[in-house]
Amino acid sequence: MGERGEPGGTVRNVVSGGQQGTVVQAGHIEHLVVQPPRPEEVTVAPPWGDRGTPLRGREPLLARLLAEPGVHVLYGLGGVGKTALALEAAHRFRRPHARVWWVGAHDDTRLTGGMRAVARHLGATDADLAAGMTADLVWERLSALREPWLLVLDNADDLALLDGPGRLASGTGWVRAHGAPQGLVLVTTRDGDPTAWGALPVLHALTPLPREDAVRALADRAGSEAGPDEDAAALAVRLGGLPLALDTAGRYLASVHERPTLFRAAGEPATYGDYLAALGSGDVTVDGDGTLTRIWEMSLALAESRGDTRARAVLHLLAGFADAPVPLRVLDPAHLPDATPAQLWRALQALHRLGLAELRDTTGDDGAEPVVALHPLVRDAHRTDAARALAQDLAARAAEADGRPEDIARRGFWSALVPHLLDITPDRDAPEHLWVAALCAGDHLKRRGLYGRAFAVLRPLAESSVRLIGENHKLTHWARTLHTSVLLDLGRFTEARAEADALVETCLRLLGRDAPITLRSRALAATAAQLCGDLDAARAASEAVHEVYARLLGPDDRHTLAARHNLAIIVHESGDVAAARAEYEAILAVETATLGPHHPDTLTTRHNLATALADSGERERAAAEYRAVLEARIRVLGADHPDAEATAVMLARTLPG
Structure with missing residues (x-):
């Protein structure tokens, strides 16, 4: 509506309501030609020229897409090959009477223009499009088609654009369910949030190639x-x-x-x-022109535009960890003051939805452990020294808080945690939890039977702890004990005995004869003497240690049983098989009741009992025991653990023929 003043005076126009086309304001018009706005030029032809080398590793998914009409969403990390898969699907879809359209969906202009172009391909007129119901029109006509057709919406990363005139999750946006029997819709996106997509499509997460x-x-x-x-x-x-x-x-x-x-x-x-x-x-980089970094930066910017303002900081933190999945329990919000637990979880979910990180459970013989993983190149692109220091501190705090690498029930956690502890090199000023974490890592590797890797971790710690925190520090004793023990595991008996004797001398001088650390050192020295063949010295040391443990801790304590077991081994090696067998049986009964039938210590005793049975001539019973122990060791420790392999060797020797 307008208001007119005197001729030549001011014209005040008031325009209300939605407007399309051109609005003209003038006082006097002699001749006026109005050109309608020129529509944005778009193409809905697939980019066939971008199809290059063979598509690897996607055949099962590709076959499923081509066999299942409907709506399918391909989502994942930038650079994982979503567009390439859609283009290959389009190539294979081409056949007589099949129709293929490709709509760029990374901005509103291309998306809207592309869908209007599809509508024209479906016979829509200018009058149809002027009605302002293009989305309804497109999906009505697509649903009515009986010939094969494929619609690709590529790079639909901002799902708000797909809402269009309605709401994507409600089925009223630019992407909808349809009734065409041979119609296929493929959408490529970074965002796999099932809440935003609703029940409409089938979501397919694209992961890196095997x-x-x-x-x-x-x-x-x-x-x-x-x-x-x-x-x-x-x-x-x-x-x-x-x-x-x-x-x-x-x-x-x-x-x-x-x-x-x-x-x-x-x-x-x-x-x-x-x-x-x-x-x-560093002489070359995979991302020399910054393509990958730009792709990932777009994902972070998208997360921030949706209010996930801590996604960037959390990504940088995750990049500070080692190239391995990070146990979620390591990301303790109590040590991350810049984020509440809810904010941290939201940031992790945002990174997961956009393919920058992956939330999953590690599963296997170690059980399930919730973790978050980064692609190694994403990690490299966002890694900083500050994040690395914070990540090590968080991993070390988690190790110290748990403190039980020997617990079989917690092995899944420790298997996931240890890679993040291996880079920790404590110095003189390092807080105690860094030392504890590094030692726990070596302890876990040793218990997993990875003796060479454990030695590489423990040897430097044993040497540096004496120099940096002192020979009387409890962590120094722990480091030296673990180092000596892994020397025995490696068969370096003479070297181990010298280390054990030196450790006992230090403990006696600094702590006294019956201190717990001293007792552990004396037990270790007895084992070293036995493995070196000095059975008299081994027997004397083991008897003394067993007597103290039994007196202080009681006959059924784990340490007492271990000392008694060592004595039984010495008796066995001395030739008194009957006495050793009786001891093994008595120890096994207590360990089964207190530690459980599948504890590694229990299985070791049972293995030695089987050996005593074989040495007594009861080969069939010995073989049955070895079989049971082997099955349990494989289940508890893994088939490649040295203890399982040792039982397998003894079983083979015991079987007839």
Whole structure:
């Protein structure tokens, strides 16, 4: 509506309501030509030229997509190959009478323009589109089609755009259910939030390629001159199986080989091994032009636009941990004052939905442990020294709070935690929980039968603790005890005995004869003497230790039973098999009742009892015992644990023939 003044005076126009087209305000008009706004140019043709090397590792999912009409959402980390999979599906969908449309959905202009273009392909007129119900029109006409059709909405990362005139989760947005028997909708997105998508689509999480497929994808790009498969495998693992990273590395190597040697720079990587070494030294980066970083930055910006303001800080924190899944219980909000528990959980969920992190349970023989994992390249791109220090502190606090790497029931947690403890190198000023964490890591590795790795952790700690925190510190004694014990595990008996005797001398001088640490050291020295063949010294030491433990702790205490067991072994090795057998049986009864039938100590006693039975000539009964112990050790410790392997060897020796 308008208000007109005197001729030549001011014109005051008031425009209300929704407006489309052109609004003109003027006092006097002699001649007026109004051009309607030119529509944004769009294309809904698939980008066939982007389809290159064979698509690796996606065949099962690809077959399912092509066989199941409906709406399917492909979501995952930027660079994981969502668009490539959709393009391959579009290529295979092409056949006579099939219709394929490709709509870019990363901004409102392309999405709206693309869907209007699809509507025109379906016969919509200008009058139809002017009615302002394009979404309803498109889905009515798509549902009515009986011939095969495929609609791809690519890069639909901002799900608010898919709401369009209605609400995505309610089925009134730009993506809807349909009734076409041969109609397929594919949406590629970073966001796999099932709440936002609703019950409409089938969600498919795209993960990095498994090793074999990653190697093939890398070789597809790099060509035949880049090196052997084992080197390609090592590089593929370093790149985390991420298709875009594999493509980048492969193209780089191929480009080097396209040039004559004369035109290659000195030291320029030309093989998988060279490229891997250059990555390690920082001479080259997977993300040389910043493509990956930009993709991941877009995901973080999207999270922040939705109110997940702590997602960036949490991602940087996670990047400070080692290249391994992080147990969720390590992320204790009490030690993260900048975030409440609810905010921390929301940030983790946001990172998971956008594919920047993965929330899952580790499962296996160790049981389930909730963890969060980063892709190694995401970790590298966001890692800082400050985050690394904070991550080590959090992991160490979790280790100190638990403090039970020997507990079989907690092995899943420790298996997930230890990789984050291995980089900890305590110095003179390090708080005690860092020392505890480093020692717990070595203790866990030793108990898992990984003696070489345990030695590599414990030897430096045993040596540095004396110098840095003093020989009388309780953690120094612990470090030296663990180091000596793993020497015995490695079969370095003479070296271990010297270490054990030195440790006993220190304990006697500083702590006294019956102190708990001294007793453990004396028991260790007795075992070392026995393994070195000095049975008299071993018997005397074991008897003395057993007497003190029995007097102070009682006959059924674990330490008392261990000392009694050591004595039984010495009796056995001295040739009194009957006496040793009786002792094993008595000890086994108590351990079964107090520790449980599947505790490692109980199984060790039962193994030794089987040996005594075999030495007594009861081979069938011995074989039955070995079988039972082997089954339990495999279940509790794993088939590759040295104790399980030792039982398997003894069983084989006992069986007839």
